[in-house]
Every structure is written in structure tokens, then in C-alpha cells.
Amino acid sequence: MRNRKAAKGLTIAFATIVAAAAVSACGLADRNAKATLLLSVRQENTFATKAAGEQMPDTNQFFLKIENAAGEHVYYGSYGAKPARISVPAGSYSLTLVSMEMDGPDWESPVYGDAVDIVASSGETVSINFLCKMVNSGVRVRMTERYLARYPGELTVAQEAGSLRYTSSETRFGFFDAGNATFSAIATDGSSQQLFSKMLSSGQMLTLTLDAGSLDSQSSISVQLDTTAEYLSQTIMVDQYRNTQSDGQGQESAFSIVEAAAHPEESVWVWGYIVGGDLTSSAINYEAPFTKNSNLAIAASAACRTRSECMSVELASGSDIRETINLVDHPEMLGRKVYIQGTVKESYFGMPGLKSIKAFALE
Numbered sequence: 613m614r615n616r617k618a619a620k621g622l623t624i625a626f627a628t629i630v631a632a633a634a635v636s637a638c639g640l641a642d643r644n645a646k647a648t649l650l651l652s653v654r655q656e657n658t659f660a661t662k663a664a665g666e667q668m669p670d671t672n673q674f675f676l677k678i679e680n681a682a683g684e685h686v687y688y689g690s691y692g693a694k695p696a697r698i699s700v701p702a703g704s705y706s707l708t709l710v711s712m713e714m715d716g717p718d719w720e721s722p723v724y725g726d727a728v729d730i731v732a733s734s735g736e737t738v739s740i741n742f743l744c745k746m747v748n749s750g751v752r753v754r755m756t757e758r759y760l761a762r763y764p765g766e767l768t769v770a771q772e773a774g775s776l777r778y779t780s781s782e783t784r785f786g787f788f789d790a791g792n793a794t795f796s797a798i799a800t801d802g803s804s805q806q807l808f809s810k811m812l813s814s815g816q817m818l819t820l821t822l823d824a825g826s827l828d829s830q831s832s833i834s835v836q837l838d839t840t841a842e843y844l845s846q847t848i849m850v851d852q853y854r855n856t857q858s859d860g861q862g863q864e865s866a867f868s869i870v871e872a873a874a875h876p877e878e879s880v881w882v883w884g885y886i887v888g889g890d891l892t893s894s895a896i897n898y899e900a901p902f903t904k905n906s907n908l909a910i911a912a913s914a915a916c917r918t919r920s921e922c923m924s925v926e927l928a929s930g931s932d933i934r935e936t937i938n939l940v941d942h943p944e945m946l947g948r949k950v951y952i953q954g955t956v957k958e959s960y961f962g963m964p965g966l967k968s969i970k971a972f973a974l975e
Contacts, residue, residue, distance in 0.1 A: 647732030649698040650739045677708045702734040709742045716774030721787045723748045749812035750785035753778045754821045762824040763797040770794045790814040811920035821847040863951045863973055869923045872956050873964040881953045884910030889939040891924055891961040905938035914947040924965035933972045949975040
């Protein structure tokens with residue numbers, strides 16, 4: 613298990629730092645006019661997690677960190693040990709409250725807390741009300757017999773901070789930072805084979821069933837909501853994300869969206885399902901009616917409703933592709949599989965995209 617710290621485990625040296633911070637704050641208040649921070653915590657209706665089977669820790673034992681604009685600690689210690697009123701110089705501050713500090717992914721380790729940025733003016737009293745919620749993401753993996761026949765061994769889920777290995781018998785949730793995670797099959801000889809990557813969201817409890825079927829197989833998604841976290845189940849057809857024969861040079865060897873994103877400024881073939889349109893820098897419309905015929909979004913599954921797993925496609929004025937598949941005039945194209953040859957862009961409407969389309973084909 614990776615190292616993690618709970619605030620109740622503070623050392624004597626750390627307690628001394630906390631006390632010094634409190635004294636220093638009082639000393640600052642005696643000088644020039646300062647701002648005052650008043651902190652409180654509100655909790656969601658329930659904090660019992662189905663993943664860990666435990667109650668959320670006492671918020672008085674949470675870690676509280678207050679940093680100024682220069683990244684210097686104004687306070688770093690347990691929430692319960694903080695001064696009732698924290699006096700600080702006027703300026704910008706970042707406040708973070710977490711139930712534990714982790715240095716990487718770990719099993720059954722939900723982290724609760726909140727983060728707030730404020731600007732405090734001279735003589736002002738700023739009240740900060742933290743909303744404690746789950747801030748990391750839980751991932752549980754199930755493997756079908758078809759998946760294990762093709763990818764025997766273990767699975768790693770990796771982020772920059774570290775990784776966890778899943779066996780076929782593992783039933784626990786692993787907890788990761790919100791952000792992108794890479795899923796790789798580890799063969800019995802120790803070799804690694806990247807399968808796909810997925811964006812993880814804070815407060816999300818994700819159960820992934822890994823299957824290996826034909827490229828035409830579609831993911832099935834069911835969603836269950838909970839008062840504490842969002843519980844999601846998703847079946848991923850691994851071969852939708854990875855094609856060992858792909859080089860992007862033709863329709864038969866078209867890249868998946870994940871593979872294409874690794875080839876910016878190259879003209880390649882990409883396959884995907886049409887999932888939406890009316891793109892903006894932050895949103896995709898997944899349902900008719902549509903209002904823009906100049907773009908659309910494709911994904912590895914016709915059921916995808918996650919923006920980070922989509923690729924944007926330019927439908928240039930007067931082009932055959934606009935005339936044929938734009939969703940304003942052809943909403944029936946929603947869910948159709950398409951092969952497109954175009955130039956990969958790192959960002960088009962805030963996501964990987966295809967522009968300067970040369971050819972396309974519907975399946």
C-alpha cells in the first residue's frame with residue numbers, strides 16, 4: 613500500500629509548525645490592516661461509500677492547507693487545530709481541505725474535501741464554506757472470459773503519480789486522481805500492451821467490464837446515481853480502442869480516435885461512430901435537433917456521451933462530407949459508423965480533431 617497521511621497522525625514537529633503558524637498569524641494582525649478568514653464545513657447528506665464500506669472521517673482531522681499567491685504556506689495542519697479567525701495579509705489565497713494526503717493510487721481510499729480560491733481585501737472578513745465531497749475517482753475492473761482468452765495476465769491502470777495492478781479476481785475499487793488514466797494488459801511474461809486511455813472524473817465510482825469482441829461491437833452503459841458519488845458501469849470492447857493492424861494509411865487500417873490523437877498534423881484515416889454535433893469549446897449536443905452543419909463529433913462507441921472520449925470533425929462549406937452526413941439535414945446519421953481521412957489537430961473545439969477532410973466512407 614502506498615504511503616498516505618491522515619491528519620490525526622501529526623508529529624510533534626508538525627504540531628510545532630502549526631502552533632508557530634497560529635502565533636505568526638496573530639503577530640501579523642497587530643501590524644498593518646489585514647484580512648480575516650473564517651472557515652466552516654458543510655457535508656453532503658451521507659458519506660458512507662459502497663466502495664470502502666466506511667464512514668467519512670471526522671472533518672476536524674482533515675488536512676487544511678492555505679497558500680498565498682507565491683505558493684507559501686500560511687497554514688498547514690489539521691482543520692480542528694486551526695485558529696478560529698485566521699489573519700492574513702490582503703491578497704489571493706488557495707485553500708485546500710482533504711481527508712488524507714496520498715502520493716499515488718491506492719486501494720479502497722476515497723478522499724473527501726474541497727478546494728477554494730479567494731481574494732481577500734484589506735480589512736475584509738471572508739467566510740469560506742467548504743463542501744466536503746469525494747475528490748478522487750474509484751475504478752473497479754471486471755474481465756470477461758473472452759477478454760482473458762485474448763489478454764491473459766494482469767491489467768495496469770496508470771497515471772503520472774503511479775499505477776495499480778488488477779488481477780481477474782480483484783474485486784476492490786482502486787482510487788485515482790481525476791484526470792487521464794492509461795489501461796494496459798500485462799502478459800504472463802511481463803510485457804506490457806497499451807489498450808486504451810480514459811478520463812476519470814472526481815466523485816465517480818466506475819466499474820469497467822473489459823470484453824474483447826469484433827470491431828463492430830458497441831459498448832453498453834448503465835448509470836446508477838448515489839447520494840455520495842456517481843456510480844457508473846461501462847462495458848468496453850477493448851478492440852474498439854486498439855487495432856494491431858492500424859497505420860492510418862487506408863480505410864481498412866484506420867486509426868481509432870486514441871491512436872489518431874498521437875499523430876498531430878498528419879493526414880490519416882480514422883474510424884468512429886457519429887455521436888453528436890453543434891460543437892462549442894466546452895460542449896457537444898448529443899441529441900436532435902441540431903443547428904450547425906459545419907461540424908460533428910465521433911467516438912469509439914455510438915453510446916459515448918463523454919466529451920473527453922470524442923474527436924471533433926470539420927465539415928467544410930461545399931464539401932461532400934457536409935452534404936452527406938451533417939446532422940442538421942441528416943439526423944439519421946447519428947450512431948452511424950464512419951471512416952474519415954483528414955489532418956489530425958491537437959485541438960479543434962477544445963479536443964483532438966480532424967480538419968481538411970480528403971475522403972470519407974460510411975459503414
